[in-house]
Amino acid sequence: MKKIREPLSDRVFLACIYVILFAILVIVLYPLVYIVSSSFSSPQAVVAGRVWLLPVEPSLKGYTAVLNNPRVWSGYGNSLFYMAAGTFISVLLTIAIAYPLSKRSFHGRTVLMYLLIVTMIFSGGLIPYYMTVKSLGLIDTRWALLLPQAIAVWQVFVAKTFFQETIPEELNEAADIDGCSDLRFLWSVVIPLSKPIVAVLALMYAIAAWNAYFDALIFLKSANLYPLQLILREILIQNSVDNSMMVDVRTMEARQGMKDLLKFSLIVVSSLPVLLIYPFVQKYFVKGVMIGSLKG
């Protein structure tokens, strides 16, 4: 059979779509490329605006300055800890609530579901939240970044939907008859069958933990507990670059160039962990969003 040619108007329409999508691609990609290229250029080239696409006068000065900063190292270490510990706690708690809620024979699940939905559409607001955490004695401790935001209701729904779709109730009944307890079933049947959802949850929580700064801003006072994002805020946005990072820079212009270069390098360094895991988990990432789109 011969392929029917599309009418001219449709071909023009399709061509327009290609043009628009190409423009979007460039607009999204260009700032990212620009940052990476700038971070590898020389301070003079950055401040004079000679960087357009590729690095100009390649140098690693920005990275040396970043790596010589003790604050960046301490923030990096703290953030890695918050990310690892926080993700562990969050995934554990999310599965612990999502699995029972996914079982039809679990008495009280409707009430509990409403309990969760209420927290999604109404909250106490910032001040009562702060005062609660304060009265629990968590202010200025590492727990303040691990516990108050440990469970995201949306992720509970994602996990619950997944359990409902993948673990047939009959399987549980069969195990039940064989004398397998609920805990044992959860541990040796459900969790091994749920690797994709564990990956999705871990990914979502890990990104959120790495990128968060608000709770650290309101709950932490000691600089040695600060996550990387707070340090970044000081350097990148409040522009507080201490002189130890300004090795042999004399003129005003060179100073400005070094400052900007430092910022570009810092952006790359701080986004590295998340960008490194992205290609490996992209499959799960899309899957996670799609599971969430099914109404639970």
Next chain:
Amino acid sequence: MSDRSNAPTAAGIRIASPGRAIRSGTLRKMRRHWQLYIVIALPLLYFLLFKYVPILGIQIAFKDLNAKQGIWGSPWAGFKHFEAFFHHPSFWTLIKNTVFLSLYSLAVGFPAPILLALMLNELKNGLFKRAVQMITYAPYFISTVVMVSMILLFLAPRTGVIDHIRTAFGFGSINYIGQASMFSSIFVLSDVWQYMGYSAIIYIAALAGVNPQLYEAAKLDGASRLQKIIRIDLPSIMPIMVLLLVLNMGQLLNIGFEKVYLMQNPLNVSASEIISTYVYKVGLIQANYSFSAAVGLFNSLINLALILLANFGARRITGSGLF
């Protein structure tokens, strides 16, 4: 049903009294799953402590908090703090800024991913399509702090790349981030840049599930590409659009504290002071707890009203709501 295994006992109770059978049936079911109740106890404790205790803490909005007596012991103050807020000189500015920024965000940010998904759906699966998807997702992973610092670096007068382009064409330099009138556009457009690809995933998934026979039939009837989009694609993603619109409506006044706060500077504060940044400054920095809790509650209540209204509207119009 799983109850079969215990059928004899159930029958025995039923003979004794039908009313009690139901209750003890429930109890028996609960006892059978006792391990799950232990499993769920810890997360439930989390919700009580970090979600419901703060809701009880709202009472400080109606009290004059003093440090000695704490939340429960402080004297009641009625609606004093609400009245103070309504008569506050910056009340209308706050409302105006918040509502304007939210509506602008929704008007641009909501359709953008839908358009992207519809356009991508027209392409055959191939390298270009995958490249567009992969690359547009990427900015989602950037943290708010880094995003704002990128905005500041790109828009910086004289040294930023946008200004370099302007001066290359012979225009003067502009301090974009220092102008109140440009704040909302910078906020909204950078949000679209960051989240368009990620938000499109859900629509792309829905479009992939459309029955291909519909397209075949439309083709035979001589439908153009645009007609197929309007008659087939849009109706099939409608339920998800409604769902996300309702959720977005509920977040209308919750518009991102994190990003707005970081983008604020003394020059643009007249346009960038919104309810949430105000609550933070008055409440946590100036330690005016009761007053700012009242402002926060006012905000939460409007959000609640909006989400219920949106849900009601969605039910009336499309027959399906969120809850």
